[in-house]
Amino acid sequence: MNQADSGCVEIAFREVSKRYEGRPEAAVNRLSFEVPPGEICVLIGPSGCGKTTALKMVNRLIAITDGDITIDGRSVNALEVTQLRRGIGYVFQQIGLFPHMSVEANIGSVPRLLGWSKQRIRARAAELLSLVGLDPDADLRRYPGEFSGGQQQRIGVARAMAVDPPIMLMDEPFGAIDPITRERLQDDFLRLHREVRKTIIFVTHDIDEAIKMGDRIAIMRDGQLVQYATSDELLASPANDFVASFVGADRGLKRLRVWTLRDLTLDPAPPAGGDSLPSVEVGRSLRDALSLLLTEGAGQLTVTEAGKPIGTVTLEAITSAVAQDRNTAAA
Ligand SMILES: Nc1ncnc2c1ncn2[C@@H]1O[C@H](COP(=O)(O)OP(=O)(O)O)[C@@H](O)[C@H]1O
Ligand SMILES: [Mg+2]
Numbered sequence: 191m192n193q194a195d196s197g198c199v200e201i202a203f204r205e206v207s208k209r210y211e212g213r214p215e216a217a218v219n220r221l222s223f224e225v226p227p228g229e230i231c232v233l234i235g236p237s238g239c240g241k242t243t244a245l246k247m248v249n250r251l252i253a254i255t256d257g258d259i260t261i262d263g264r265s266v267n268a269l270e271v272t273q274l275r276r277g278i279g280y281v282f283q284q285i286g287l288f289p290h291m292s293v294e295a296n297i298g299s300v301p302r303l304l305g306w307s308k309q310r311i312r313a314r315a316a317e318l319l320s321l322v323g324l325d326p327d328a329d330l331r332r333y334p335g336e337f338s339g340g341q342q343q344r345i346g347v348a349r350a351m352a353v354d355p356p357i358m359l360m361d362e363p364f365g366a367i368d369p370i371t372r373e374r375l376q377d378d379f380l381r382l383h384r385e386v387r388k389t390i391i392f393v394t395h396d397i398d399e400a401i402k403m404g405d406r407i408a409i410m411r412d413g414q415l416v417q418y419a420t421s422d423e424l425l426a427s428p429a430n431d432f433v434a435s436f437v438g439a440d441r442g443l444k445r446l447r448v449w450t451l452r453d454l455t456l457d458p459a460p461p462a463g464g465d466s467l468p469s470v471e472v473g474r475s476l477r478d479a480l481s482l483l484l485t486e487g488a489g490q491l492t493v494t495e496a497g498k499p500i501g502t503v504t505l506e507a508i509t510s511a512v513a514q515d516r517n518t519a520a521a
Contacts, residue, residue: 198227198356199227199357200226200261200262201225201259201260201357201389201391202223202263204222204257204260205220205256206218206244206247206254207255207413208413215413216255217240217413218240220257221257221410221415222415223408223415225389225390225391226389227389228387228389230390230392230404230405230406231404231405231407232394232407232408233391233392233394233408233410234394234395234396234409234410235409235410235411235436236395236411239410239412239413240413241361242361243413245391247259248266249275250271250275251280254266254267261277276304276353276355277356278357278358278359279350279351279352279355279357279388280350280358280361281346281358281359281360283362283393284366287334287345289334289335290333291334292331292333293319293329293330293333293334293345294311294312294315296334296345297314297315297345298311298314298315300352300353301352304353312330314352315348315352316330318348318351319348321348321382321386322344322345322347322378322382323344323378324348338371339366340367343363343364343367346363347360347363347379354386355388356388356389357389358388359390360390360391360393362395363392364394365396376399392404397438398444401421401447401448404420406419406420407424409432409433409436411432416429416433417429417430422445422448422449425448426445443477445476446476446477447476449475449476450474451470451472451474451476451479451493451503452473454476455507455511456501456502456507457501457503457507458501459502460499467488467490467491468482468488469493469499470491471493471494472495476511476512479491483505489505
């Protein structure tokens with residue numbers, strides 16, 4: 191894989207199956223989907239549905255039984271395995287830092303194998319630590335056990351990014367972390383992804399995390415793909431009862447989080463110096479707008495862009511937009 195192509199690779203599963211020895215049922219069963227270059231694809235489904243197995247077949251930690259996985263059209267089996275893995279950052283389900291190694295040595299583990307100099311490794315480790323919100327000066331020489339779970343997870347992400355691989359595989363990376371820290375890690379990771387575009391397969395069993403992180407979501411059940419869609423499609427038109435119950439009875443409310451005020455046709459802005467309505471920025475979610483309407487007891491909000499009023503929105507506008515879209519989707 192060409193390092194200069196960072197962020198520009200496509201990953202495709204083509205009828206991929208995995209049968210473990212001595213097990214009658216396929217752990218992964220004819221899985222097909224494509225992850226466009228630079229996107230985050232979330233794999234989600236109940237425990238045991240085959241998410242980790244699917245992920246580990248991409249970097250050949252697990253051998254494919256049938257079918258193929260391609261990266262920019264080339265089979266993962268056509269590449270030498272070390273060369274393949276060099277292009278793929280892997281964040282483990284359990285954090286998996288080496289406890290007896292300093293943070294610098296952890297981040298430097300792959301670069302060291304590639305023969306990078308000490309100075310280059312130190313500079314890269316320092317750069318990555320600041321990127322994930324830690325302090326290079328203080329933290330490079332410390333050991334994993336001295337950090338909180340959330341900080342260790344950041345170090346795990348930094349380590350996976352050490353040689354700037356175009357692909358990242360992340361197996362429930364924020365799974366073992368308290369909800370508040372998890373939200374921060376998610377936000378930081380999304381910001382990072384906007385700066386350093388990579389093609390990512392992200393495994394989770396948390397539907398809220400999937401909706402937030404995924405450009406597309408692949409829902410799996412018993413080794414098979416049940417639906418592959420954007421968050422909004424998934425929430426608007428679940429393919430069957432399994433998906434519907436998986437995304438939750440509150441999927442209407444969840445959709446409010448996916449949409450922003452930008453997605454609505456706004457009413458005209460109030461005249462300057464007119465009623466002082468509560469105001470909300472156009473980039474905020476419909477959920478935030480609705481919450482503001484409720485807490486302010488207002489019937490209407492002024493929508494602003496960079497602080498300037500660009501229109502107004504009412505409760506009815508929010509509900510009818512989402513309902514109208516549902517009717518179109520159903521038609
Ligand atoms: N090394 C293995 N040998 C045999 N069966 C396995 C092995 N690893 C996973 N499995 C089985 O394959 C299925 C999928 O497992 P896994 O991919 O770990 O699911 P998930 O990550 O979605 O929880 C499960 O039934 C699991 O018990
Ligand atoms: Mg797993």
